[in-house]
Amino acid sequence: MNTIPSVSSSALLGRSGSRLPICGKIRAGIKVLTKHAAQQPQAQTLYDQGVAAGQSFDEIEAAILDALPTLKHPLVPRNVSWFTVRAQDYANPVLAQQILDAYGETRADGERRLYRFPVVFPSDHxxxxxxxxxxxxxxxxxxxxxxxxxxxxxxxxxxxxxxxxxQEVRPIRPFxxxxxxxxxxxxxxxxxxxxxxxxxxxxxxxxxxxxxxxxxxxxxxxxxxxxxxxxxxxxxxxxxxxxxxxxxxxxxxxxxxxxxxxxxxxxxxxxxxxxxxxxxxxxxxxxxxxxxxxxxxxxxERDDPDTCLMPAALATQVLADEPTQEAPVEVTVPIAAAPVTPVVNGDESPSHAQVLALVETFGLDLERYTAYTDRRWGTGWKLNRQGRRRAWDELERYRQDPEGYVDKIETEVARAAGRRG
Known part of the structure; x- marks a missing residue:
């Protein structure tokens, strides 16, 4: 799954951070009648009917206030061991029942509730x-x-x-x-x-x-x-x-x-x-x-053939009684080299040299880029097949917006330096 970039992007509506569309809410707790409200039979009836109908607690509270306006705050939050899933909290109410059917549990009280459920996150940020x-x-x-x-x-x-x-009487409507x-x-x-x-x-x-x-x-x-x-x-x-x-x-x-x-x-x-x-x-x-x-x-899973090359070479030298020299696994692209755009197809993992060559086409300072990537993915990303693929994919996403990517890196590096300071 592609990472959703945290950097803002320019468009007709201006520069704004990424916002994920939301289909519905799972709530951490419930609301119950206050001690005073529970003494009112009508409030208790409206509360029970609303819960049975799958209404949200805001709707239940509004119904109680309409019937009994003297109750200022008829409901209070209560911390419970389960999560609340209600049809009214979803644009597609069917999703609520699907969640309960798939991951709900029936425990001692006989009610099917959501106690534990799996999730996957759409971004690495x-x-x-x-x-x-x-x-x-x-x-x-x-x-x-x-x-x-x-x-x-x-x-x-x-x-x-x-x-x-x-100058008009009516206030200006901001775009x-x-x-x-x-x-x-x-x-x-x-x-x-x-x-x-x-x-x-x-x-x-x-x-x-x-x-x-x-x-x-x-x-x-x-x-x-x-x-x-x-x-x-x-x-x-x-x-x-x-x-x-x-x-x-x-x-x-x-x-x-x-x-x-x-x-x-x-x-x-x-x-x-x-x-x-x-x-x-x-x-x-x-x-x-x-x-x-x-x-x-x-x-x-973080290991790959590249991470084994150096230890294997050193072991061979030791067994052969040869002097050991730690040669770099990959040769970096000279800074003076002309920018090139290497080609990486399908699931092929790019080399460190290919990543740096693509970085140069953005006009990025290699030292600043390395500081950014080491903080984002850890210092071992360049020796890790998945880490290099991740860096490559991010560069590809910003190929049409190099200035935005440079701005993203400068902001992140400056923020990291500020925190250390």
Missing amino acids: WPTVMPHQLAVWGAREKRFWSQYSADGRTRQCWCPAPLPSG GGRQAMLRADNGGICNPETCPQYQNRECNLDGRFLFFIPGIPSVSVFELHTRSFYALNAAIQTFETISFMRGGRISGFLDRDHTPFFLSKQLREVAYIDDEGQPARVPQWIIQLEAPVDVSALLR
């Missing part, structure tokens, strides 16, 4: 498949949200820009939707410790997983929202571990046996600060990203 931010939501739109600066060093605070107005600007009253810096919204629990971590589910037909991705720091942080560690072992890849199946990732829940004690400012712990069902794959098999 984990921020693309697990976007997250600190955000403050208003009644109609996001009021404030966090976003890192271009160099990756500063977490900034953004907000919607005021609507422009002209492309509402624009954004850095928040003025805090200098555009996101600092949770000094942010009144964060300290008042109005600003929260907001993240989601974007994925495909094997066996469920859809060209759009499914999404799973979470506000759990523990779930997102653990997922990042899993992504980075798998990426390291697979030469930079997290997309698609994990191995030749078509092993996917799995999403499940684990009961853990999590720490928090209570209303009196004291540390406390509470049990919570936390989303867990599993990668049930044989690690040794992943490492073996």
